[in-house]
Amino acid sequence: MSLLSVRDLTVKFAMRDETVTALNGISFDLAKGERLGIVGESGAGKSITGFALMNLISRPGFVDRGEILFHDEDVVKMSDARLRELRGDKMAMIFQDPMVTLNPVLTIGQQMLETLMAHRKLSREEARQIAIVKLREVYIPSPEERLNQYPHELSGGMRQRIIIAIALLLDPELIIADEPTTALDVTIQADIMELLLELCQSNKVGLILITHDLGVVSQMTERTLVMYAGRIIEAGRTREIINDPQHPYTQGLINALPQQTLPGQKLRQIPGNMPSLTNIPPGCPFNPRCEYATDLCRTTLPEIIQYGEVRVACHEVERLHAEGARQEQDA
Amino acid sequence: MFAYLVKRVFQAIAVMFVISLIAFAIQGNLGDPLRELVGQSVSEEVRQQLRDDLGLNDSFITQYLRFAGNALQGDLGTSYFFKEPALDVIMKKLPATLELVLGATVIIIGLSIPLGVYTAIKPDAIVSRIIMGISIVGISIPVFLTAILMIFVFSVEYGWFPSFGRGDVVHVWGYWETNFATADGWMHIILPSIALASIMLPLFVRLIRAEMMEVLQSEYVKYAVAKGIKPWRIYFVHALKNTLLPVITVGGVQIGTMVAYTILTETVFQWPGMGFMFLEAVNRVDTPLIVAYLIVVGFIFVVTNTIVDLIYGLVNPTVNLARMGA
């Protein structure tokens, strides 16, 4: 049975002149303890997806249709009180930028203890002990002292470790991490990812990892969703998607990885940019940037279909696959 | 902390220096002191002699240094009208004004925080729209009009409150007599305090609302929601403190400014404070008293700002007072 089951999730933003669709018919499942990556360029709708899972879309955004079943209970239809019970307890979130996530005027201790005490009947001292244990788990030195410190006294990496500790405070079943290392110094990004992976594995916590980096996804996750302009365009087991991408966009992302580039060779970026929500082209949203685009692509939206081991939304998937196979034979 | 304090005190001294220069310049340009001292009939030679004796022919710098030296010893000249040291005249009037400012400050703090927070949390509620509407009207009505309207409605029509003076005051210490010791004193201070508060209150409601709305959009508030924290705790623990920090700095300046606004309020309510006194001094061209008033008000302004800055440093954990002094 799956922990999380998302069906036809559609999120819109009511802008002044028009209503734009930021997420369009997203569907996926997550098993207990499973780790799922969501990738795509900036503006694809990854963060919106993450926030929607916790029903954290705020005005002018709204969930237009679809359901998000967490233990068979629809997050979209939950009461505010029920949502408060769930958030921070069974479902925790790690935000992108640790420099602005913690409240600057509250101590680390206050921000950890309030979370524990919002969900469990604990004395301050009991809560303090749990906080110290969790800080140790994320390798924070002298945790007792940290509790009395304010966020600005700590480095970015230290703060993100603390935010991971806060996510783990109540032993959640699912952690949603939205680009948890993008705002950090490059030298510590790998450490933080490794820590997150280690803790998710040892605590059997499900993880939804949002990132624009397919390399990170391949190290961290078992399954992957590739998003483009508010839709899932390819989904499946991470190994499959990395080794044998079907969608031209996924292929482009993989070709752009530094590992795929020989020393001295220029990075092979996908030409052009992701369209803005007000300006999504008709047909396949990727068609202006796609080298395989046909007339059909420019008029008709490709449905997402099961193709082999993966789900993919591309009219030309069979032709591309045949060509890819022929090229491999020739080589 | 100590270094920061020293630095702030030096800044305050610099501001006082500028204020004293302005006051001194006003003194030199407002009327002829000889006219106040001697009549029309005195001959030009005697006048010159007097000018020399009074030091009016000395260089600007010598005159200023003498003025500043005297001021530092608490000598701000003698009021022409009261024939008393100007500082003494002001000190007798100061408590009435400070109590009025205190009354207005309490009203402003007591109302602006709940109203500002409410209108920020519920921007679309009808009550919020009414509050915001009134605040716009409130900003644009001049104080003396508010004061006169209040007197007309609450004193003349309904007779709920007295319309002028301080009523029964009780002597506390030195020149300090207080309104807050008798029911009559309380009744007298209510209308003037509201009138004085009426200028700043709408500004503060709008300021707090704007700050609070911005804070509610912040990542840390969104994060608190994502942790399952209850709304009241998010509003009053997470958001309010961050909202009030910038408001405190503005507040310090405004309390100083309010002392100046007391001129209008005191005049309408014939409140025997130093604002009322100042207007009379201007009418009588009582130059030493005018100059002394400017210096005292400037001093109050500088002191409140310094104290507010220190409080800001103490309540804001991201301000390290020790480091700021370095």
Ligand SMILES: Nc1ncnc2c1ncn2[C@@H]1O[C@H](COP(=O)(O)OP(=O)(O)O)[C@@H](O)[C@H]1O
């Ligand atoms: N508050 C908002 N109002 C209007 N549009 C928004 C808002 N937040 C996000 N969007 C739009 O939704 C799209 C997806 O955003 P997001 O999920 O943040 O992308 P990303 O994949 O980079 O995380 C973007 O095109 C963005 O312009």
Ligand code: SF4
């Ligand atoms: S549907 Fe057409 S345009 Fe879109 S990715 Fe496939 S080939 Fe390219």
Ligand SMILES: [Mg+2]
């Ligand atoms: Mg994002």
